[in-house]
Amino acid sequence: MLKSIAYTHHKVRYSFQDPFKQSLPRGSESEPGKLSFRQKNTWDIYAMEKGREQLNAEWEKFRHFFKREEIPTKTVLLKEGQISERMFYIEKGCIRLSFNKDGKDITFQFFFEGEGVSSAESFRNDEPSLFSIETIEPCILHILHKKDHETMIESSPLIKQELEKQTFQRLMYYQKLFLSRIKNSPEERYKELLEQSPHILQRVPQHYIASFLGITSVSLSRIRNRK
Numbered sequence: 127m128l129k130s131i132a133y134t135h136h137k138v139r140y141s142f143q144d145p146f147k148q149s150l151p152r153g154s155e156s157e158p159g160k161l162s163f164r165q166k167n168t169w170d171i172y173a174m175e176k177g178r179e180q181l182n183a184e185w186e187k188f189r190h191f192f193k194r195e196e197i198p199t200k201t202v203l204l205k206e207g208q209i210s211e212r213m214f215y216i217e218k219g220c221i222r223l224s225f226n227k228d229g230k231d232i233t234f235q236f237f238f239e240g241e242g243v244s245s246a247e248s249f250r251n252d253e254p255s256l257f258s259i260e261t262i263e264p265c266i267l268h269i270l271h272k273k274d275h276e277t278m279i280e281s282s283p284l285i286k287q288e289l290e291k292q293t294f295q296r297l298m299y300y301q302k303l304f305l306s307r308i309k310n311s312p313e314e315r316y317k318e319l320l321e322q323s324p325h326i327l328q329r330v331p332q333h334y335i336a337s338f339l340g341i342t343s344v345s346l347s348r349i350r351n352r353k
Contacts (some may be wrong), residue, residue: 134289135214147337158337158353166257168268170256179287180284181284181285184282184284184285185285186199187282188278188281188285191270191271191274191275191278192268192269192270192276192277193268194217194266194267194268194269195263195266195267195269196265196266197261197264197266198261198264199261199262200260200261200313201260201261201265202256202257202258202259202260203221203252203260203261203305204245204248204258204259205255205258206224206226206254206255206256206257206258207254207255208227208248208254208255209243209252209254209255209319210245210248210249210255210272211242211249211272212244212269212270212271212272213242213244213249213269213270213272213275214242214243214244214267214268214269214270215242215267215268215270216237216238216239216240216241216242216267216270216312217239217266217268218235218239218264218266219235219239219261219263219264219265219266219311219327220236220238220262220263220330221237221259221260221261221262221265221333222235222236222237222262222330223235223236223237223244223257223258223259224241224257224258224260224337225256231291231333231337232256232337233337233338234257234303234338235290235338236262236269236302236330236334236338238325238329240320241294243259244259245257245259246293246296249272249275249303253314258264262330262331262334263324263329268334272273290341295335306318306326306352307340312339312340312341312345312349313349313352315339315340316337316339316349316350317345319335319338319339326338332347
């Protein structure tokens with residue numbers, strides 16, 4: 127969800143050596159509107175990389191807010207119904223989100239390296255979480271507490287803007303997931319998962335994948351055997 131901070135904390139850095147400078151005409155640094163189509167694309171790349179550098183530098187200011195922890199498999203980080211006080215950024219490992227429906231555990235999302243996860247409504251509004259957060263692999267997490275999160279967004283408009291952008295992207299994902307559940311058959315959902323997120327099929331236990339697809343493990347095995 128919030129990739130920039132995770133990149134920062136497991137030592138991945140964006141760097142920019144300006145390989146395009148020779149192709150930019152004199153004065154173009156202040157007049158991007160006068161560039162050719164090819165030069166305009168070069169300018170866009172330059173601006174994008176500079177923006178990433180600025181964002182990573184901004185995250186670095188708040189490094190001390192994050193606590194790095196190694197977490198075992200099957201650790202419940204937040205229980206459904208609890209009030210969320212922490213956000214989690216994944217350096218290594220996999221996390222799932224789930225909820226209880228008539229005594230049945232339902233998985234509805236997975237998170238991996240370079241992603242952040244929280245129960246957003248609970249975290250922001252002090253409401254009971256609608257779902258649980260659990261590790262399904264040994265994880266290395268960077269944990270941010272609510273009071274530090276509030277200080278960070280109050281201090282940095284740039285980070286606040288980035289978090290709002292990531293929240294919007296997550297809402298779009300949920301919209302697509304909702305439509306897929308309504309429109310597509312289980313076999314179509316499996317094919318979509320295979321094409322768009324093969325890493326889930328490679329790393330996540332089958333019973334969680336079956337739950338995510340809204341089918342039983344037996345049905346998932348039958349679909350896989352038809353491939």
